[in-house]
Amino acid sequence: xxxxxxxxxxxxxxxxxxxxxxxxxxxxxxxxxxxxxxxxxxxxxxxxxxxxxxxxxxxxxxxxxxxxxxxxxxxxxxxxxxxxxxxxxxxxxxxxxxxxxxxxxxxxxxxxxxxxxxxxxxxxxxxxxxxxxxxxxxxxxxxxxxxxxxxxxxxxxxxxxxxxxxxxxxxxxxxxxxxxxxxxxxxxxxxxxxxxxxxxxxxxxxxxxxxxxxxxxxxxxxxxxxxxxxxxxxxxxxxxxxxxxxxxxxxxxxxxxxxxxxxxxxxxxx
Numbered sequence: 001x002x003x004x005x006x007x008x009x010x011x012x013x014x015x016x017x018x019x020x021x022x023x024x025x026x027x028x029x030x031x032x033x034x035x036x037x038x039x040x041x042x043x044x045x046x047x048x049x050x051x052x053x054x055x056x057x058x059x060x061x062x063x064x065x066x067x068x069x070x071x072x073x074x075x076x077x078x079x080x081x082x083x084x085x086x087x088x089x090x091x092x093x094x095x096x097x098x099x100x101x102x103x104x105x106x107x108x109x110x111x112x113x114x115x116x117x118x119x120x121x122x123x124x125x126x127x128x129x130x131x132x133x134x135x136x137x138x139x140x141x142x143x144x145x146x147x148x149x150x151x152x153x154x155x156x157x158x159x160x161x162x163x164x165x166x167x168x169x170x171x172x173x174x175x176x177x178x179x180x181x182x183x184x185x186x187x188x189x190x191x192x193x194x195x196x197x198x199x200x201x202x203x204x205x206x207x208x209x210x211x212x213x214x215x216x217x218x219x220x221x222x223x224x225x226x227x228x229x230x231x232x233x234x235x236x237x238x239x240x241x242x243x244x245x246x247x248x249x250x251x252x253x254x255x256x257x258x259x260x261x262x263x264x265x266x267x268x269x270x
Contacts, residue, residue, distance in 0.1 A: 047075030212242025
């Protein structure tokens with residue numbers, strides 16, 4: 001097994017040192033190749049955190065990288081591109097089959113002998129993280145940041161534009177050629193369970209729901225619906241002035257999320 005962690009303060013190397021990078025090509029249970037990157041220190045550790053990006057996001061994006069590095073005091077961090085995104089194979093299903101992508105990452109970390117694996121998801125990745133934990137299990141904590149509680153939401157201008165992008169051929173052309181995202185051209189059949197419908201199945205794994213009151217994609221009601229549907233242990237943070245997903249998570253909030261993961265996973269291990 002990977003060696004036991006010390007406290008958060010001594011869990012990483014000197015703060016000026018750069019994390020090690022190991023790139024992996026994982027394969028999901030339905031045969032899709034996933035491009036993943038593991039950030040780690042020079043010493044082996046027992047804890048890992050998975051970062052699941054929002055739609056069109058990538059582990060190469062500066063915002064995702066900044067969050068990953070901010071969470072390194074907690075444990076090694078594996079970031080990856082969802083199917084249909086950038087270097088991963090397949091087509092994006094915008095939150096449905098992506099649970100297999102998270103499972104491939106979590107399973108690989110378990111194969112690497114990490115004792116504790118938590119998942120932090122953003123927007124679409126938050127919905128996937130909740131559904132993955134409810135359906136597959138096998139994680140020690142779940143953090144949903146800026147996640148939707150229900151599908152097909154069009155109550156904001158940004159979500160109306162997003163639906164236009166994934167439902168119209170011209171929008172999919174734009175995403176494919178300018179955002180490196182390949183989207184499936186047919187509707188869900190059957191419709192996957194909504195995050196609010198399965199959030200209660202995550203318990204007894206701890207769930208943290210984080211949402212900004214300045215989110216221009218999903219209003220705060222999405223966060224409260226997920227929280228209300230969940231069972232203990234659960235926490236809800238409504239962050240004043242925070243926008244949407246990875247770009248809105250600054251160092252202080254990322255560190256606070258990291259502290260929550262340490263506290264909850266330590267408690268669950270008692």
